[in-house]
Structure formats: C-alpha cells, structure tokens
Amino acid sequence: MSFEVRPAGSPPDAPLKLRLTFGEMPVEMAVPFASYDGSLSSSWLQEETLYVDVLPGKVSLPRRYSFRYVKLEVLDTSPKYRVSFFNLKCMTVTSADRANVIPFDHVDPLLRDIDRISVRTLEDCTQDVFEDGPKRDRRLWLGDLRLQALANYATFRNDALVKRCLYLFAGVSDERGRVSANLFIAPELIADDTYLFDYSLFFTVTLYDYYEATGERDTLQELWPTARRQVELALEQLDDSGIVRDEETWWSFIDWHESLNKQAPSHAVLIYALKRAIRLAEAVECDSIGELERCLADARRTALDLLWDAKQGFFVSGEGRQVSWAAQIWMALAEVLPSEENRTLMRRLLSTKPDIAPTTPYMYHHLAEALLVVGLKDEAVDLVKQYWGGMLKNGADTFWELYDPGNPDFSPYGSPLINSYCHAWSCTPTYLIRRYGL
Amino acid sequence: MSFEVRPAGSPPDAPLKLRLTFGEMPVEMAVPFASYDGSLSSSWLQEETLYVDVLPGKVSLPRRYSFRYVKLEVLDTSPKYRVSFFNLKCMTVTSADRANVIPFDHVDPLLRDIDRISVRTLEDCTQDVFEDGPKRDRRLWLGDLRLQALANYATFRNDALVKRCLYLFAGVSDERGRVSANLFIAPELIADDTYLFDYSLFFTVTLYDYYEATGERDTLQELWPTARRQVELALEQLDDSGIVRDEETWWSFIDWHESLNKQAPSHAVLIYALKRAIRLAEAVECDSIGELERCLADARRTALDLLWDAKQGFFVSGEGRQVSWAAQIWMALAEVLPSEENRTLMRRLLSTKPDIAPTTPYMYHHLAEALLVVGLKDEAVDLVKQYWGGMLKNGADTFWELYDPGNPDFSPYGSPLINSYCHAWSCTPTYLIRRYGL
Numbered sequence: 001m002s003f004e005v006r007p008a009g010s011p012p013d014a015p016l017k018l019r020l021t022f023g024e025m026p027v028e029m030a031v032p033f034a035s036y037d038g039s040l041s042s043s044w045l046q047e048e049t050l051y052v053d054v055l056p057g058k059v060s061l062p063r064r065y066s067f068r069y070v071k072l073e074v075l076d077t078s079p080k081y082r083v084s085f086f087n088l089k090c091m092t093v094t095s096a097d098r099a100n101v102i103p104f105d106h107v108d109p110l111l112r113d114i115d116r117i118s119v120r121t122l123e124d125c126t127q128d129v130f131e132d133g134p135k136r137d138r139r140l141w142l143g144d145l146r147l148q149a150l151a152n153y154a155t156f157r158n159d160a161l162v163k164r165c166l167y168l169f170a171g172v173s174d175e176r177g178r179v180s181a182n183l184f185i186a187p188e189l190i191a192d193d194t195y196l197f198d199y200s201l202f203f204t205v206t207l208y209d210y211y212e213a214t215g216e217r218d219t220l221q222e223l224w225p226t227a228r229r230q231v232e233l234a235l236e237q238l239d240d241s242g243i244v245r246d247e248e249t250w251w252s253f254i255d256w257h258e259s260l261n262k263q264a265p266s267h268a269v270l271i272y273a274l275k276r277a278i279r280l281a282e283a284v285e286c287d288s289i290g291e292l293e294r295c296l297a298d299a300r301r302t303a304l305d306l307l308w309d310a311k312q313g314f315f316v317s318g319e320g321r322q323v324s325w326a327a328q329i330w331m332a333l334a335e336v337l338p339s340e341e342n343r344t345l346m347r348r349l350l351s352t353k354p355d356i357a358p359t360t361p362y363m364y365h366h367l368a369e370a371l372l373v374v375g376l377k378d379e380a381v382d383l384v385k386q387y388w389g390g391m392l393k394n395g396a397d398t399f400w401e402l403y404d405p406g407n408p409d410f411s412p413y414g415s416p417l418i419n420s421y422c423h424a425w426s427c428t429p430t431y432l433i434r435r436y437g438l
Numbered sequence: 439m440s441f442e443v444r445p446a447g448s449p450p451d452a453p454l455k456l457r458l459t460f461g462e463m464p465v466e467m468a469v470p471f472a473s474y475d476g477s478l479s480s481s482w483l484q485e486e487t488l489y490v491d492v493l494p495g496k497v498s499l500p501r502r503y504s505f506r507y508v509k510l511e512v513l514d515t516s517p518k519y520r521v522s523f524f525n526l527k528c529m530t531v532t533s534a535d536r537a538n539v540i541p542f543d544h545v546d547p548l549l550r551d552i553d554r555i556s557v558r559t560l561e562d563c564t565q566d567v568f569e570d571g572p573k574r575d576r577r578l579w580l581g582d583l584r585l586q587a588l589a590n591y592a593t594f595r596n597d598a599l600v601k602r603c604l605y606l607f608a609g610v611s612d613e614r615g616r617v618s619a620n621l622f623i624a625p626e627l628i629a630d631d632t633y634l635f636d637y638s639l640f641f642t643v644t645l646y647d648y649y650e651a652t653g654e655r656d657t658l659q660e661l662w663p664t665a666r667r668q669v670e671l672a673l674e675q676l677d678d679s680g681i682v683r684d685e686e687t688w689w690s691f692i693d694w695h696e697s698l699n700k701q702a703p704s705h706a707v708l709i710y711a712l713k714r715a716i717r718l719a720e721a722v723e724c725d726s727i728g729e730l731e732r733c734l735a736d737a738r739r740t741a742l743d744l745l746w747d748a749k750q751g752f753f754v755s756g757e758g759r760q761v762s763w764a765a766q767i768w769m770a771l772a773e774v775l776p777s778e779e780n781r782t783l784m785r786r787l788l789s790t791k792p793d794i795a796p797t798t799p800y801m802y803h804h805l806a807e808a809l810l811v812v813g814l815k816d817e818a819v820d821l822v823k824q825y826w827g828g829m830l831k832n833g834a835d836t837f838w839e840l841y842d843p844g845n846p847d848f849s850p851y852g853s854p855l856i857n858s859y860c861h862a863w864s865c866t867p868t869y870l871i872r873r874y875g876l
Contacts, residue, residue: 010631011622013575014479041452041516049487053501054624063491078479137451184449186492193448 001070002060003088005052010080012055017075022046022067024135024398024421029069031417038415044136045417049075055083064093066124066135066422068397096126096156104155104434111381111433114388118430121398122151125424126158129165129185133401133420139192140165141182142199143253144424146206147365151427153213154434162210163219169203170226177229179203181253197237197244197252197266200230201273208276211283224284231277234270235295242302243267246318254326255363256402256412260356261324264307264317268330271299275334303336313348324356325349326363332370343374350379359410360402361387361426368428372436381438388429399426439508440498441526443490448518450493455513460484460505462573462836462859467507469855476853482574483855487513493521502531504562504573504860506835534564534594542593542872549819549871552826556868559836560589563862564596567603567623571839571858577630578603579620580637581691582862584644585803589865591651592872600648601657607641608664615667617641619691635675635682635690635704638668639711646714649721662722669715672708673733680740681705684756692764693801694840694850698794699762702745702755706768709737713772741774751786762794763787764801770808781812788817797848798840799825799864806866810874819876826867837864 005016023029023046033045046065077083101119106112125131129140130148149162172191173179180191181199204227211220239245246263254265274296281289307315307327315327315336328349332342358364364387371380390405401423404410411419432438443454461467461484471483484503515521539557544550563569567578568586587600610629611617618629619637642665649658677683684701692703712734719727745765747754753765753774766787770780796802802825809818828843839861842848849857870876 011628013577013622013630015481017479017481039517041455041514043453043455043489043514043516048489051481051486051501056625063489076479076481078481079477139451184451187494190449192451 001065001088001090002058004056004058004086005083006056006086007077007081007083009082012077012081012083014076014078016052016055016077016083018048018050018052018059019071019073019075020048020050020061021071021073022065023069023071024066025416025419026069027416029071033417036415036417038411038413038418040136040413040418042418046135055081064134066133066420092124094123094126095128095161096123096158098123098156100157101155102157102434104430106433110385110389110392111438113392114384114429115433117392117397117399118151118388118427118433119155121422121427122148122155122424122430124398124422125427126152126156126161129168129183130161130424132182132425133423135422136418136420137182139182140168140185141424142169142179142202142206143181143196143362145169146202146209147362147428147431148424149206149209149213150435151431153209154431159210159214159216162206163216166203166207166210166219166223170223173226173229176233177226178233179226179230196250197234197262198269199253201234201269203227204230204273204277204280208280211280217283220280221284224280224286227280228277228286228288231270231273231292231295234273238299241306242298243306244270254330255358255360257324257326257356257359257363258412259322260326261318261320261322264303264315264322264327265324265330267299267303267307268315268327268334268336271296271303271334271336272330274299300336303331307331313345314352314354322356323354325354325358325367326356328354329358329363329366329370332374333366335373339374343376346371346374346376346379359404359412361399361423361428365425365428365432368432372432377436377438380432380436384429384432384438388426391426396421398422399429401426439503439526439528440496442494442496442524443521444494444524445515445519445521447520450516450519452514452516454490454493454515454521456486456488456490456497457509457511457513458486458488458499459509459511460503461507461509462504463854463857464507465854467509471855474853474855476849476851476856478574478851478856480856484573493519502572504571504858532561532564533566533599534561534596536561536594538595539593540595540872542868544871548823548827548830549876551830552822552867553871555830555835555837556589556826556865556871557593559860559865560586560593560862560868562836562860563865564590564594564599567606567621568599568862570620570863571861573860574856574858575620577620578606578623579862580607580617580640580644581619581634581800583607584640584647585800585866585869586862587644587647587651588873589869591647592869597648597652597654600644601654604641604645604648604657604661608661611664611667614671615664616671617664617668634688635672635700636692636707639672639707641665642668642711642715642718646718649718655721658718659722662718662724665718666715666724666726669708669711669730669733672711676737679744680736681744682708692768693796693798695762695764695794695797695801696850697760698764699756699758699760702741702753702760702765703762703768705737705741705745706753706765706772706774709734709741709772709774710768712737738774741769745769751783752790752792760794761792763792763796763805764794766792767796767801767804767808770812771804773811777812781814784809784812784814784817797842797850799837799861799866803863803866803870806870810870815874815876818870818874822867822870822876826864829864834859836860837867839864 132144181194181196244267252262252266401420570582619632619634682705690700690704752761839858
C-alpha cells in the first residue's frame with residue numbers, strides 16, 4: 001500500500017505520526033488491538049505506526065497485509081498544520097493466474113457465488129507457496145496444501161506450485177524420514193518442529209491426488225519413497241491391538257475441538273492414506289504392495305472389531321469411547337463400512353447429531369465430501385449452501401478460517417481478532433461443486 | 439542504526455514485534471512517551487514500532503535519530519521462540535569536518551572540556567544546513583544560525599555552509615522583503631510563516647559577522663539589499679516616540695521567559711543591528727549611510743530618554759517598566775551607554791539580580807558576551823564555567839537547549855521529554871573561549 005500525504009495550514013513544523021490498522025473484518029477496526037490477549041502472538045495483528053518527516057511525501061508501506069478495511073489515524077501533527085491523503089494505492093499479489101481459471105457457471109446463484117468466493121480465497125492464498133492464509137500464518141501447512149491442491153485442479157491448474165510444495169516438504173523430512181506439518185520458506189527452507197499424524201499422511205494423499213490430476217510419473221517416482229515412508233511411520237504408531245495409539249499431546253490435528261478424541265479419526269485417516277498408497281505403489285510397481293495390502297486389511301479389521309459400536313451404530317474413539325462427528329466422517333471417507341452401511345452411518349450422523357461436532361470449515365469440508373462419497377448429494381448441497389452460504393450472508397468475500405454459525409466469536413486462540421478471514425482450508429466448495437457436479 | 443536479529447528456540451512462527459526508543463537523556467528511557475502531554479508535537483519523541491517478518495533478519499531503521507541511549511523492547515515473539523541481537527551499528531552524519539577544526543588547548547581542564555563539548559554540539563548540528571538541534575526541530579533558525587556561524591569561524595571554518603544558509607534565507611523573503619525566523623528545506627525550500635523582530639535583524643548581523651570572518655565581498659554585495667531591508671522593516675516598527683512598538687503577540691524572541699517584556703531588549707537589538715548595518719553600508723559604499731546613522735542616533739537617544747531609569751540604574755521595558763536581565767544584556771551588547779557606565783550596568787546587574795532572569799543557554803550566551811564586551815572577563819569566565827560546566831557535571835556530552843540550574847526539569851514546552859539535549863544555540867562557549875581568549 002502506498003499513499004501521498006500533503007500538509008494543510010502552516011508549513012509542517014514537526015513530523016507526522018500515523019497509525020494504520022488493517023483488517024479483514026470490521027472487528028479489527030472496532031476493537032483496539034491493545035486489548036488483545038489471545039494465545040497467538042499479537043504480532044499477527046496488522047498495524048503500523050510510522051512517521052513522515054518530510055511533507056508533502058509519499059508513504060510506501062514495507063510489508064504485505066491482508067485487508068478489506070484500513071483505518072488511518074493521525075496520532076500527531078502539530079498545532080500548526082493538518083494533513084490530507086491522496087492517491088492511496090494497493091497492489092495485490094498472488095501467483096495464481098485468474099486468466100487460467102477453468103470457466104464455470106451454475107444455475108443456482110448461491111452456488112455460483114460460493115464457487116466465486118472459493119476461487120478468490122484460493123487466489124489470495126496462492127503465493128510463493130500455497131499459504132494457509134495471507135494474514136496468518138502465511139505458511140505452507142500440509143493439511144491446507146492437500147485441500148488447496150484439490151481446489152486448484154478444478155480452477156487455476158497451477159499444478160507446478162503443487163509440485164513445488166511437495167518437493168519442499170520432501171526436501172526437509174527429518175532423520176527418520178518424517179514429513180513436518182508445515183514449512184518455513186524464508187530466509188531459508190526449514191521444517192517446523194511440529195509433526196502431526198494426519199498431516200504427515202497427507203503427504204502421501206496429496207501426492208496421490210497430484211498424480212491423479214496430472215499423470216506426471218517423474219514426480220511420482222521421485223517422491224514415492226517419502227510418501228511410502230509416511231505410511232510406514234504411521235504404522236509404527238499402532239498399539240498391540242492394531243489401533244493407532246492415543247496420546248495426550250497434540251499429536252494429530254483432525255479439527256479444532258477442545259474435547260475431540262483423535263484416535264478413531266486418525267485411524268480412519270491411516271486407512272484412507274493406505275488405500276491411496278497402494279494405488280501409488282501399483283503405479284510405480286513397488287514390491288511393497290502386498291505388505292501395504294495386508295496392513296490395510298488389518299487396519300480395517302481392527303477398526304471394525306474395536307472401534308465400531310454396533311449398538312450405537314457409530315465408531316467410538318479413545319478410552320472414553322467418544323462418539324464424534326469427526327470419527328464418523330473420516331471412517332466414511334475411508335470407506336471402512338460397505339457402501340450401503342456407510343450411507344446409513346452418515347444419515348444416522350445427520351439425524352443423531354452427536355455433541356462433538358465440527359468446528360472449522362476444514363472439518364465441514366470433510367463432512368461435505370463424506371456425504372458425497374456415500375451418495376448423499378442433496379444433503380451435501382444443503383450443507384455447502386448453509387455453511388459457506390452462511391459466511392457469505394455474513395459479508396464474507398473470502399472464506400474464513402473459522403465459522404461456527406451458533407457462535408460467531410468462536411476462536412480457538414482466545415480472540416476473533418486473530419482469526420484469519422481468508423483461509424485456504426475453506427476454499428474447497430469450488431472443488432466440491434465442480435468435481436462432484438453439485 | 440541497523441542490527442541483526444536471530445531467533446532462538448523453535449523456528450519463528452509469528453513476526454517479531456519490536457519497539458525502539460531513542461533518547462538523548464535518561465529521562466527518555468525512564469518516562470513512557472505515552473505520558474507526554476507537552477505543547478510541542480509528540481511526533482518528536484523518538485520511537486519506532488516495527489515488525490520483522492523473516493528471521494534471522496537485518497533491521498535498518500529508516501530515519502535519523504539523535505541519541506545516547508536506546509531501549510530495545512521485544513513486544514511479542516510467540517511462545518515458541520525468543521530473539522537475540524547482533525552487530526548493532528550506528529552511522530553518524532554531519533557535514534562538519536573534524537579534520538578542519540582549528541587545534542586548541544587550554545590550561546584549565548574545565549574550559550578545555552567545555553570547548554570540546556561545544557565543538558561536538560556544533561558538529562552534530564551541522565547537517566545540510568546549520569540545524570538548531572538534531573533531535574528537534576532539525577531546522578534552520580536565524581537565531582541559532584548567527585551563533586553557530588560565530589562558533590564555526592573559531593572551529594570548523596565551514597564558511598561555505600554559513601553562506602549557503604544566508605542565501606537560503608534571502609532567497610525566500612516575503613513580498614515585503616522580510617526574512618523569516620526559520621526555513622524548511624525539504625522537500626523544497628519554504629519560509630516558515632513565523633517572523634520575529636530580533637531574528638529578522640540577525641540576518642543583517644550574521645551577514646556582518648560573515649563579512650568580518652571571510653572578507654568575501656561578492657556575497658556581501660549580493661545580500662546587502664536583503665540585510666538593509668531588515669533594518670528598514672524594523673525601523674517601521676517604531677512608535678511615535680521612536681521606541682520599538684510593544685505587542686501582545688510572539689513578535690520578538692529574546693528568551694524563553696513567560697513574563698519577559700520584549701520591548702527594551704528588542705530596541706537594543708535594533709541598535710546593535712543598526713551599528714553593523716552602517717559598517718556594511720560603508721563596505722558596499724551604499725548611499726544610505728547617512729540615513730542609517732541618523733536612525734542609530736535617534737534610536738540611541740530614545741533608549742536613553744525613555745527606557746533608561748537613572749534612579750534604578752537599569753533599562754526598563756514595556757508599560758510595566760519591567761527590569762529584566764535581557765534588557766540590560768542587550769543594551770550592554772548594543773553599547774548604548776558609554777563604556778564605563780556600560781560596565782557599571784553589568785556589575786549592577788550581577789549584584790542586583792532582577793527577577794526576570796535568563797532561562798536558556800541562548801540568553802546566557804548573551805550575558806557572557808555582554809560581560810566580555812564591557813571588560814568583565816573574570817565574571818564571564820566564572821559564568822561559562824558555572825553554567826556550561828553545570829551541564830557537564832550533570833553528564834552532558836553535548837550542550838542542551840535548556841538548562842536552569844535551579845530547576846532541572848524546566849521546559850518551555852511543558853515536558854523535559856521534548857527538550858533538545860544537543861542544541862546549536864548552546865555551542866557558543868568555544869567561540870567565547872577562543873575569540874576572547876578566556
């Protein structure tokens with residue numbers, strides 16, 4: 001952003017002191033940042049305090065910001081002069097090329113709008129890498145990358161960027177070959193010291209999706225060892241009974257829900273990834289196919305033997321045998337039950353509505369896709385229109401990191417000020433609409 | 439100033455938010471700037487709040503600061519990392535060339551130190567123009583210029599800069615030919631809309647001093663019309679009785695003293711300037727010599743007839759017939775009384791100590807020079823050692839804009855935070871010591 005400042009009155013006899021506040025949402029304009037006491041760093045709040053020594057002058061702000069609103073406060077001039085502002089300009093940056101977007105229209109104006117906003121959300125998150133959000137964290141997370149890549153195949157076809165991101169992850173796996181949950185790109189590439197069970201497996205899944213979308217064998221050949229390694233490492237996490245070991249730590253993401261037990265959904269993610277790993281192993285003619293198939297059969301069997309509660313008709317998770325939406329959704333996506341039972345599971349989920357519900361667009365995406373996988377297309381359309389359409393009705397022109405229709409101030413970080421209101425993992429309706437023909 | 443920042447701990451997962459506070463004095467480190475409520479703009483308080491998005495990184499601060507102290511506050515990192523700082527570098531800027539300083543030593547170590555600190559004060563104020571102070575206002579004021587030029591002739595001999603400043607003032611006189619009290623240099627030269635009776639006359643005085651120091655006739659010839667014009671305009675300010683007209687406004691500077699009446703000292707400045715104008719008129723062989731001499735005789739006569747209170751033995755000023763130090767000092771400098779009586783006047787001033795005393799180093803300079811003009815050298819040496827030596831004992835390594843030994847917090851602006859602690863008009867001891875052989 002840049003603008004010109006011109007003085008009015010006597011010649012400026014003191015510097016101009018300005019504060020600029022950038023916001024994606026009105027709350028960022030209304031609530032003083034000084035009141036913020038959330039768990040994430042206050043340094044994400046977009047604010048600049050600056051001085052202009054020479055007037056008239058041009059101010060060019062040094063950083064990239066993500067905003068729809070900007071508040072310009074003149075903190076001090078002097079009693080002798082005032083200022084006015086001219087030629088405010090903003091340069092937007094993205095590595096997505098709108099000219100490449102696959103043309104799309106829809107008879108339903110709401111779905112057309114939701115598609116359009118999904119595309120814009122993806123566009124704003126497409127930078128040097130696929131970022132999670134342009135306001136926060138501006139980072140390459142595997143969970144976001146997987147969904148951005150899916151939306152990208154249906155829209156911008158910036159497939160080279162997906163490939164770049166996959167190579168970046170593979171390039172900095174740890175000494176055990178484990179892929180980090182996210183990467184830092186500048187000033188040099190380093191893996192974060194955060195490792196998540198589900199995110200590491202999504203390397204394998206994202207490579208599978210990439211190969212499906214592009215048929216590009218060289219990348220597959222080169223990255224297959226890393227993809228296979230994530231599955232091997234995940235299998236090491238199985239306990240004696242053959243179920244993914246539950247932990248007290250933040251070991252698997254799944255969703256931002258404080259009480260969510262991660263065991264069953266993580267076990268389902270393993271099955272989901274194993275299925276795709278087997279197809280990749282077939283493509284590269286790897287001799288591990290047989291072993292992977294045995295592991296898949298075992299994982300599926302233990303899920304049914306130990307996690308399936310036939311009486312309730314739900315999968316249960318952890319010592320407390322928790323019934324969560326996340327567990328049912330991931331088991332449905334992993335297609336653990338036969339087709340008809342899988343559809344019944346999702347119908348039961350929608351009607352029973354267990355307490356441990358989705359909290360993020362990320363989880364809602366998986367719910368929508370699970371409905372489509374089991375053939376409940378009308379329910380999926382309703383969900384997309386209600387959930388993403390709800391953000392739209394609330395003024396969104398990009399989709400948000402967090403949206404709880406019943407609790408508009410929801411933030412897992414203690415303050416809606418710090419939420420990201422343009423977030424990669426919320427861009428998937430364009431993928432759902434176009435891929436599944438909603 | 440620049441420095442490197444390196445992270446420690448996990449990779450930095452949020453920007454670094456820093457605040458830097460620059461101070462010439464410890465008070466600027468100790469008292470929060472947010473508490474400032476003085477009359478000058480808070481934008482002079484030297485503070486930067488900035489973000490470092492990429493770590494490790496180098497921070498190069500964009501502005502010029504004047505400081506001996508700097509406070510670095512880490513306002514936020516994230517729970518995952520801390521930072522350390524390396525290679526902090528400061529680049530000092532001046533257009534004064536220390537290699538040119540006329541070598542000087544003194545048997546008295548205190549006078550040697552006072553001379554040294556005067557030279558450094560001048561050095562720091564010598565930039566694109568002679569600034570009043572590097573912290574505040576960074577501006578070319580005629581009252582400061584006159585004293586800087588005198589100190590310069592005894593030290594750096596950067597005479598070209600004096601000439602530049604004289605031309606700048608002459609170049610932007612107003613439609614009546616009046617020279618402004620100060621100039622703005624960037625982005626383009628403009629005169630401030632502040633005009634002061636004494637400061638405008640100092641254009642004439644400064645040109646006289648320049649010609650005395652350099653003998654350079656071309657500049658004198660070119661600038662004489664402007665110098666003469668200031669005297670003519672000052673003479674228009676005389677009332678029917680022939681005394682400079684007193685006003686309620688801020689029409690003449692003289693000193694920062696709230697109750698000081700400016701009439702008598704301003705009348706003395708007129709006499710002082712007239713005497714120098716006559717010598718310049720002689721040098722350029724101007725036909726106005728006779729007229730100027732008549733005016734001088736008139737001004738001197740009215741001073742003695744109307745402002746001299748023989749009973750008190752002091753000059754009085756304004757309707758209230760105020761007896762101030764400033765009136766006696768300027769009358770002594772203007773040598774209105776015969777030599778012996780002039781010396782008696784200054785002796786009487788030192789012993790009687792009227793209430794309306796000097797408040798600034800600027801006024802103390804004129805007191806010291808008045809003592810030297812009347813031949814009270816010992817008293818002048820004592821004054822310089824007590825007053826400027828007092829700042830030195832209080833830790834000064836440049837001389838201050840304001841120093842009241844009895845009131846260390848004195849500020850005409852309502853807060854010592856905003857005072858300038860390296861200020862041109864305080865650099866004159868080097869001139870007094872060297873020129874008068876103290």
